[in-house]
Amino acid sequence: MTDHIVLAGASGFIGQHLAAAFRAEGARVSLIGRHGPDASWGDTAGITALLDGADLLVNLAGKSVNCRYGPENRAEIVRSRVETTHELKEAVLACTAPPRVWMNSSTATIYRHAEDRPMTESGGEIGSGFSVDVATAWEAEFFAGELPATRRVALRMAIVLGDGSALVPLMNLVRAGLGGPQLDGPWPATRARLAAGTYHHEGRGGGRQKFSWIHVDDVLGAIRFARDDESVDGVLNLSSPNPSDNRTMMRTLRRVLGVPFGLPAWRWMLELGTAVLRTETELVLKSRWVLPERLVDGGYEFVHPHLDEALKSIVAGRRGAA
Numbered sequence: 529m530t531d532h533i534v535l536a537g538a539s540g541f542i543g544q545h546l547a548a549a550f551r552a553e554g555a556r557v558s559l560i561g562r563h564g565p566d567a568s569w570g571d572t573a574g575i576t577a578l579l580d581g582a583d584l585l586v587n588l589a590g591k592s593v594n595c596r597y598g599p600e601n602r603a604e605i606v607r608s609r610v611e612t613t614h615e616l617k618e619a620v621l622a623c624t625a626p627p628r629v630w631m632n633s634s635t636a637t638i639y640r641h642a643e644d645r646p647m648t649e650s651g652g653e654i655g656s657g658f659s660v661d662v663a664t665a666w667e668a669e670f671f672a673g674e675l676p677a678t679r680r681v682a683l684r685m686a687i688v689l690g691d692g693s694a695l696v697p698l699m700n701l702v703r704a705g706l707g708g709p710q711l712d713g714p715w716p717a718t719r720a721r722l723a724a725g726t727y728h729h730e731g732r733g734g735g736r737q738k739f740s741w742i743h744v745d746d747v748l749g750a751i752r753f754a755r756d757d758e759s760v761d762g763v764l765n766l767s768s769p770n771p772s773d774n775r776t777m778m779r780t781l782r783r784v785l786g787v788p789f790g791l792p793a794w795r796w797m798l799e800l801g802t803a804v805l806r807t808e809t810e811l812v813l814k815s816r817w818v819l820p821e822r823l824v825d826g827g828y829e830f831v832h833p834h835l836d837e838a839l840k841s842i843v844a845g846r847r848g849a850a
Contacts, residue, residue: 532582534627536560536616537589541692545744546586546751558582560589569612575619584755585627587616590666594694596806597658597726609666617673626677629755632670634682636740636767636818638663643732646771648821649684649763658725659810667763679761681754683747686767686818689838690744691846694811698781699843707782707790709735709775710812715795728810735775735792738817740767743832743841750820753828760826767818772835774812784839 533555535543543559550557558566558578567574569589579585589612595601613632620626639647640655647653654660667682689695701707712733721727731737742750747766754760772780782790793801798809820828832838 531555531584532558533584533586534558534560534566534579534582536585536587537612537633538586540588540592541690542688542744542747543588544692545690546748549748569615572615572619572622575615576622579616579619579627580623581625582627583629585616585620585630586751587613587630587632589613590633593659594807594811596803597724597808599724602658602724602726606662606665609662610669613666613669617669617675620675620678621673626675628677629679629681630675631681631683631751631754632666634667634670634684634763635659635663636684636686636765636816637814638667638684639816639818641729641731641815642738642817643736643815646738646817646819647765648819649765650821652765652818656725657727657810659814661725671762679758681761682763683751683754684763684765684818685747686740686742686765686771686816688744688747689741689842691842693744695781695839695842698778699785702778702782702785702787702790705787705789705791706793707778707785707787708792709778710737710798711735711792711794712737712813713795715799715809726808726810728808728813730795731813731815735773735778737774737813737815738771739774739777740771740816740818741777741835741838742767743838745831749831750823750828753823753826757826760822764822765818765820766823767820768830768833768835768838769820769824770834771817771819777835780836781839784836784843 560567567578591608712731717727
């Protein structure tokens with residue numbers, strides 16, 4: 529019997545990758561989005577009909593965090609995650625035959641800025657600030673209430689690497705000669721940013737902030753793994769077992785692209801640049817040190833466990849498609 533997989537908020541590169549891969553293995557894939565095509569947000573009855581009898585629901589919905597964290601964007605980042613998750617829960621509750629498994633996107637940014645030790649599902653410490661508040665509200669909505677027929681897994685994703693990911697602008701920086709490390713340092717805090725939780729407090733510096741990552745192929749692999757292992761529920765870290773740091777990441781990317789040097793970017797440069805580009809320094813300065821304890825203990829074998837090989841595969845794929 530053909531599996532029926534429903535992907536919500538799947539217009540980005542991760543969702544497109546999942547949809548293509550599941551269809552290639554013979555599954556029926558349906559999509560929920562702002563404009564369908566199979567069901568649209570706000571049409572809870574239509575979403576319920578689509579989910580009834582489905583084998584797997586994967587929700588990836590949420591406004592990109594690659595923006596400036598002003599009041600409107602902050603509100604939309606939260607709303608686009610919490611409200612869509614709530615609507616899916618209402619639909620699942622209304623199903624006669626609800627999905628057996630529901631995986632909801634979350635983020636490894638839920639953990640604190642970590643320079644001293646890695647964060648795992650069992651021993652990780654939740655951080656503070658706006659991004660963490662978003663993640664905790666998202667997961668709180670996802671796990672609230674009873675869904676006795678549906679197993680729930682929150683996917684705490686590290687930075688996902690692939691063709692179309694956050695890697696692309698980094699590749700462009702490298703090719704422009706700006707592919708050195710992003711260096712933390714002092715920067716004055718405003719009352720507004722402190723109150724909103726969007727100010728990045730200075731870390732160790734030197735480009736040694738940890739860089740936890742996962743290849744998009746292993747996002748797919750981890751979802752398949754969690755779908756098939758009925759013991760997996762609750763939170764699941766999606767990250768490579770071999771995290772890097774910012775300095776090493778940029779050096780590796782330069783080597784893979786054949787660029788011999790890259791100018792570093794200091795905190796003051798990043799603050800000015802991100803203000804112009806309408807994004808936030810936290811995205812490159814927060815130390816994300818995350819390990820996939822449950823995947824490793826469960827025997828999952830990573831397709832791309834090492835950064836150098838993962839980057840080479842992505843760059844080779846882009847060149848082959850050109």
